[in-house]
């Protein structure tokens with residue numbers, strides 16, 4: 481070892497000793513805060529402020545994404561000193577939902593794989609899990625209907641959102657595409673990769689496309705059949721020991737899935753929030769225009785408007801709306817108050833920090 485290398489490593493060692501001390505001091509403070517809280521440990525608004533502040537202060541060379549991931553892990557460990565969180569998600573292991581859990585909560589949580597979106601809601605409603613993570617929309621494929629239908633019925637609140645860039649891979653036991661006779665995947669993932677499949681697969685007509693309940697299920701099946709491939713994330717290839725034949729095969733390179741964190745808590749304002757509501761109105765000319773007019777009047781921006789069958793009458797709809805701001809912000813509160821007076825139905829799903 482050269483003298484210069486030794487000196488650099490000595491400096492890293494002494495910085496690590498400092499970091500070790502500081503991180504443990506941080507954990508002790510989190511524990512003290514935990515003793516002062518009654519009830520809810522996880523404070524999404526505070527975590528979002530902590531991360532936003534660090535991003536603003538970050539002098540580099542580490543990027544804001546690096547800093548965010550590092551601090552999410554530090555916060556995750558500190559939070560666990562107060563109380564370990566259990567998070568239900570749409571399993572099995574290796575799904576994008578699992579990645580979304582880690583992206584928001586870090587690794588120091590008990591992640592609970594569920595068989596269905598319904599099961600995620602049930603686990604949180606029954607108190608078996610503290611929070612749940614469910615997919616709500618994809619930038620290519622649109623809304624996840626089941627999540628929206630369950631949001632309408634549930635007593636749970638929306639406590640957060642997670643945006644996850646979704647990069648699909650074609651994975652198999654080997655990388656020779658000519659032996660592939662079947663491809664397994666979730667219908668949403670097939671739809672996200674249609675262009676690539678049509679362009680790159682030899683003998684496309686002869687290849688069966690088989691739907692599975694999740695990408696990770698597709699990977700599990702492909703791991704037991706040498707003539708099969710799966711479309712899934714990199715994580716699923718790791719979990720099931722498969723090779724990556726092609727990566728980033730999604731047709732839109734910005735392909736992103738948005739997930740919601742569901743729980744039982746009303747989240748306080750962070751300063752940069754969103755509010756999700758479901759509403760409906762009578763079926764007459766101009767009714768929707770009138771219903772939404774207060775948003776324009778009080779300068780509330782609408783990020784999303786999605787209609788779903790209400791399941792109460794033929795051709796009757798409910799509207800899922802995301803707006804900017806917290807329900808306690810004055811302009812949002814006034815707009816929602818007016819809407820409540822006009823709507824035949826209004827449910828505020830929750831306010832939470834913007835991703």
Ligand SMILES: C=C(O[C@@H]1C=C(C(=O)O)C=C[C@H]1O)C(=O)O
Pocket residue numbers: 509510511513514521522523524526527530554555556558559562
């Ligand atoms: C320490 C706290 O508890 C949790 C841990 C946090 C942290 O480590 O920074 C932030 C918010 C909470 O989820 C707190 O509420 O400040």
